[in-house]
Amino acid sequence: MTTKLFGEPVQRREDPRLLTGRGRYLDDLGPDALAAAFVRSPHAHALIRDIDVSAALDVDGLVAIYTWEDLPDRLAEPLPLLIPHPALTHGRTAYPLARERVRHVGEPVVMVVARDRYLAEDACALIRVDYELLKPVVGVEEAAQSAQLVHDDVPGNVGAHLVQEVASADGRGAREVIESAPHTLAFRLDVERSASMPLEGRGVHARWDADDSSLRVYSSTQTSTSVRMAVAAKLGLPLPKVEVVAPDVGGGFGVKIMHPWPEEVLVPWAAMLLGREVKWTEDRREHFVSSAHERAQVQFVRVGFDGGGRVLGLEVTILHDHGAYTPYGIIVPIITSTQLPGPYRIGSYRVEFSSIYTNTVQVTPYRGAGRPQAVFCMERTMDRIAAHLGLDRTAVRAANFIQPDEFPYDQGLIFQDGRPLIYDSGDYPESLRMLKELIGWDAFPEAKAEAAREGRRIGIGIGCYVEGTGVGPYEGGHVQITSDGRVHVSTGLTSQGQGHETSFAQIAAAELGVPLERVSVVTGDTRRFGYAVGTFASRAAVMSGNAIALACRKVREKALRIAADALEADPRDLEITDGVVHVAGSPHASVPLATVAVLSNPLRYAFDEEAVRATQFAGGSSFDRPPVEEGQEPGLEGRDYYSPIRSTFASGMHAAIVETDPLTAEIRILRYAVVHDCGNLINPMIVEGQIHGGVAQGVGGALYERMVYDSHGQLLNASFMDFLMPYATEVPRVETAHLQTPSPLNPLGIKGAGEAGVIPVSAVIASAIEDAEGIPIDRMPISPSDLFGLRRAAS
Amino acid sequence: MKPPPFTYHAPGSLGEALDVLAGTGEDGKVLAGGQSLIPLLNMRLAAPAHLVDINRLAGLAAVEVEPGGVRVGALARHARVERSEPVAAAQPLLRQALRLVAHPVIRNRGTVVGSLVHADPAAELPAVLALLGGSVRLARRGGTRDVPAGEFFTGPLESAAGPGELAVSAFFPALPPRSGTAFREVARRHGDYALAGIAALVGLDEDLRITAARVACVSAGPVPVLADVTGVCGHRPPASADWAAAARAVQDRAEPEDDIHATAAYRRHLIGVLAERALRDAAREALNA
Numbered sequence A: 001m002t003t004k005l006f007g008e009p010v011q012r013r014e015d016p017r018l019l020t021g022r023g024r025y026l027d028d029l030g031p032d033a034l035a036a037a038f039v040r041s042p043h044a045h046a047l048i049r050d051i052d053v054s055a056a057l058d059v060d061g062l063v064a065i066y067t068w069e070d071l072p073d074r075l076a077e078p079l080p081l082l083i084p085h086p087a088l089t090h091g092r093t094a095y096p097l098a099r100e101r102v103r104h105v106g107e108p109v110v111m112v113v114a115r116d117r118y119l120a121e122d123a124c125a126l127i128r129v130d131y132e133l134l135k136p137v138v139g140v141e142e143a144a145q146s147a148q149l150v151h152d153d154v155p156g157n158v159g160a161h162l163v164q165e166v167a168s169a170d171g172r173g174a175r176e177v178i179e180s181a182p183h184t185l186a187f188r189l190d191v192e193r194s195a196s197m198p199l200e201g202r203g204v205h206a207r208w209d210a211d212d213s214s215l216r217v218y219s220s221t222q223t224s225t226s227v228r229m230a231v232a233a234k235l236g237l238p239l240p241k242v243e244v245v246a247p248d249v250g251g252g253f254g255v256k257i258m259h260p261w262p263e264e265v266l267v268p269w270a271a272m273l274l275g276r277e278v279k280w281t282e283d284r285r286e287h288f289v290s291s292a293h294e295r296a297q298v299q300f301v302r303v304g305f306d307g308g309g310r311v312l313g314l315e316v317t318i319l320h321d322h323g324a325y326t327p328y329g330i331i332v333p334i335i336t337s338t339q340l341p342g343p344y345r346i347g348s349y350r351v352e353f354s355s356i357y358t359n360t361v362q363v364t365p366y367r368g369a370g371r372p373q374a375v376f377c378m379e380r381t382m383d384r385i386a387a388h389l390g391l392d393r394t395a396v397r398a399a400n401f402i403q404p405d406e407f408p409y410d411q412g413l414i415f416q417d418g419r420p421l422i423y424d425s426g427d428y429p430e431s432l433r434m435l436k437e438l439i440g441w442d443a444f445p446e447a448k449a450e451a452a453r454e455g456r457r458i459g460i461g462i463g464c465y466v467e468g469t470g471v472g473p474y475e476g477g478h479v480q481i482t483s484d485g486r487v488h489v490s491t492g493l494t495s496q497g498q499g500h501e502t503s504f505a506q507i508a509a510a511e512l513g514v515p516l517e518r519v520s521v522v523t524g525d526t527r528r529f530g531y532a533v534g535t536f537a538s539r540a541a542v543m544s545g546n547a548i549a550l551a552c553r554k555v556r557e558k559a560l561r562i563a564a565d566a567l568e569a570d571p572r573d574l575e576i577t578d579g580v581v582h583v584a585g586s587p588h589a590s591v592p593l594a595t596v597a598v599l600s601n602p603l604r605y606a607f608d609e610e611a612v613r614a615t616q617f618a619g620g621s622s623f624d625r626p627p628v629e630e631g632q633e634p635g636l637e638g639r640d641y642y643s644p645i646r647s648t649f650a651s652g653m654h655a656a657i658v659e660t661d662p663l664t665a666e667i668r669i670l671r672y673a674v675v676h677d678c679g680n681l682i683n684p685m686i687v688e689g690q691i692h693g694g695v696a697q698g699v700g701g702a703l704y705e706r707m708v709y710d711s712h713g714q715l716l717n718a719s720f721m722d723f724l725m726p727y728a729t730e731v732p733r734v735e736t737a738h739l740q741t742p743s744p745l746n747p748l749g750i751k752g753a754g755e756a757g758v759i760p761v762s763a764v765i766a767s768a769i770e771d772a773e774g775i776p777i778d779r780m781p782i783s784p785s786d787l788f789g790l791r792r793a794a795s
Numbered sequence B: 001m002k003p004p005p006f007t008y009h010a011p012g013s014l015g016e017a018l019d020v021l022a023g024t025g026e027d028g029k030v031l032a033g034g035q036s037l038i039p040l041l042n043m044r045l046a047a048p049a050h051l052v053d054i055n056r057l058a059g060l061a062a063v064e065v066e067p068g069g070v071r072v073g074a075l076a077r078h079a080r081v082e083r084s085e086p087v088a089a090a091q092p093l094l095r096q097a098l099r100l101v102a103h104p105v106i107r108n109r110g111t112v113v114g115s116l117v118h119a120d121p122a123a124e125l126p127a128v129l130a131l132l133g134g135s136v137r138l139a140r141r142g143g144t145r146d147v148p149a150g151e152f153f154t155g156p157l158e159s160a161a162g163p164g165e166l167a168v169s170a171f172f173p174a175l176p177p178r179s180g181t182a183f184r185e186v187a188r189r190h191g192d193y194a195l196a197g198i199a200a201l202v203g204l205d206e207d208l209r210i211t212a213a214r215v216a217c218v219s220a221g222p223v224p225v226l227a228d229v230t231g232v233c234g235h236r237p238p239a240s241a242d243w244a245a246a247a248r249a250v251q252d253r254a255e256p257e258d259d260i261h262a263t264a265a266y267r268r269h270l271i272g273v274l275a276e277r278a279l280r281d282a283a284r285e286a287l288n289a
Ligand SMILES: Cc1cc2nc3c(=O)[nH]c(=O)nc-3n(C[C@H](O)[C@H](O)[C@H](O)COP(=O)(O)OP(=O)(O)OC[C@H]3O[C@@H](n4cnc5c(N)ncnc54)[C@H](O)[C@@H]3O)c2cc1C
Pocket: B029, B030, B031, B032, B033, B034, B035, B036, B037, B038, B074, B100, B101, B102, B103, B106, B109, B110, B111, B112, B113, B114, B115, B117, B118, B122, B123, B124, B125, B161, B165, B166, B167, B168, B191, B192, B193, B194
């Protein structure tokens, strides 16, 4: 076989394992471990007056009960605020177990360890916590106006406030520009809460080796390296004595980049104290009330534009509900406010957000991470401008596009990585052309009229986005070729089912010229790679992909040098094909990589026949030089890092045709089309899979999912019975076309693709429903009952 | 999400099951398909001290088509009843309704009788039993009684099956000649409990004029809501009946409530739309019968 692998739709190699029940997820580990369970607050806001555990002490199989008072040293402190920001003036984080006060339903108060989970839950049910109820703060607007405080020392419940402003070319601010614009519009938009909802919840398994004073932690996480540092710090252990492994992870979608979760430090601590393996596997109800949510925002928009639909000035004020705590900082509203301009050249832009505390589950990034809200805002604005001027919606977008010759394009904002928001490449007019063709935009009015004659209502919608992907600071890759010719690739970044075992192997195989079958990939295991950031922000392919490519190039260079010695050739004349180094054009002068690996490691002791060739009497080395030359290392391996100057910007445009039932108000997606540009494609099949999954989640956000809190701060739909995620039957077939504008920022020319599918869906569906119904759609999600209400109000 | 402790009983005969149920009384619960009970246990919303698993009572799995109707045993799964051709021939409404009950995997385990005893006002089968005027056979140690549908559903998630009683079968009367049925509903997602649903039955005389037009509404009150609209339709051929007026009459009977998925106003509206659609469908079936 050839080694043209980069860009090929190679079947996912992990699937046979994952799809036939041979995955190894967190709960598959430690079958004999003790089980932890938690007493969680049933109240949104309360003081803890007393905790009475006496009734639980009789439970057979009970091992330990811990409250905050039991926690030592650094474990008794609040959990870290992971991403500080100067605008986050009042950042607050929770204690691993509640100290004196609870601030949302689901906050952990007591940890119970027992022989199994059943008994642990029995004990939990017998623990009496005496609460003094406080008035809960629910709803972001209510919180912003409330005298009741979530944290007594956070006035107005405002955790952060940030303004970014980009003046017009002639130096005028957005407000001034809007005042003098030929046309202006002002409106309000609402997006509700949803959540990542991975199939597998969180989970931690820890085992303490007392003889070795070392700790191994398995966590269903998106960042094993950072969990490791957090655990070592919290438990006061030397870093080399802590190993953290992410086993197979059944989805993350952002919620597992949050860390350390209370359970991630408490379970290892209990394992150390008890000298026993301890495991905690989150159940679905826990996931609803004690992990993280996202999306909820209220946006106030003012826009000024000219007769051609060009946006002269845009002012957006955002109220962002971040829940009870801010462990992940203000990344979500920063992304919303900076990705809002999308593919457009906005004359002048002012964005202001207040990030507000409420007595609800904390908010941390969920796939898309603030962008769905941003795109909803910008694209609703584009549609409103079109409606106001009577222009085609695509024409208004085209009038505002950044043109292909304007890259790199500086939006004048500071992005989530603390660096300037400069688009590296893209071709938005071409994307739009492709999308219109794919969905049949220009022919749609006829279809709509035809449907109307049959008494049917259909509508078409569009949404465009730009996504900053591949944020730094860095990732690394390690590549080792062993004397059996196998290639072992590792990166510290974790996987949650995206297909890294395939796409990273494709990169390595292509770079090294070896068959794919010989390459294996390990991710998220600190025993193999200790330095990493994590999997989020559509960064795995860009960051680890490039790092692995760079590491492979180092190994390749070394292999060629050693082979050149062996073949008495010039390394520049050598090539690697099918795992064999040979002189270009003369396949007979060749040496397999396996042999090169043997030669790379001068040996005193032989352990097999191959190894004999590298031993000291084999006559392979020159007496004039040391066996390992200066500046060289034994072994055919290489490690390298990729650290980008700034993010790379993928983009895309989606369109949908929906049908609304004139009587029942049911909403059905008839067609869904995607044009997607993530630069060079490593594996188009995997990219399409990512898009399909993203669109499915987007459909959830647009039509089904919301977290329904009542005024007491109780989550009314904390189960899959009432939190409606779309089934396969609700997700449309996705038609996809790819545009490839390579990123000039990285060696492989790639951009991230992980989140793309989800980002514009709410905007697209709103646009299509609005087209079908002729009623402005300004809040998402929308249910048939909502649409019915809107129809009533409009008539 | 682990159930609290309970004693598990797996009786091997009906008599043994009734003995155990008699012995456990209020503290005992029957476990049939487990599709409703197990989630309740796992969420600790129910904590019976004894679970009486009837899954070994193979004799209760029978589905018998009798001249007057269909008798469904307590262990007959939704899927089995749904797929049965003789059942569909005798009473087509069962298949029409069962296709709307949950998803195939749940129908593979959930039982028709369990669904009736569970008495969820959003469930399809209670509406079917109520519309057809069927009954449930309840056995206890030393006795058996047949409870007509009208008395069986006593409230949301409440039925006439008392402590110590086992529902051994349900009886669904056969479709009379020149009659048709239909089930229409709107659910948020495929297989979800309906926001609103209508089971309809229309019967015609020899001149193909309407002699019966009745519906049962799902999610429209604490128990299945029955509405007889024969009078509203008049003694006319289906083509000239005022189905819209009939639907309005159904709407008036319904008492839907607000919940997180839909407003009461929307549900009431749906009941009207679906009643008209279901009645028209049922009339068409009757004409084809
Ligand atoms: C995801 C999901 C979606 C669903 N959607 C729908 C839907 O759309 N429509 C619908 O109608 N149903 C739906 N169901 C419920 C399903 O139909 C259940 O199977 C049914 O309600 C109960 O049947 P079961 O055999 O599983 O009963 P179980 O769960 O075993 O028992 C339910 C209750 O009835 C009692 N019981 C059961 N059998 C007997 C008996 N023979 N005698 C006395 N008491 C008895 C039990 O003690 C218990 O209280 C859904 C279930 C799930 C999990």
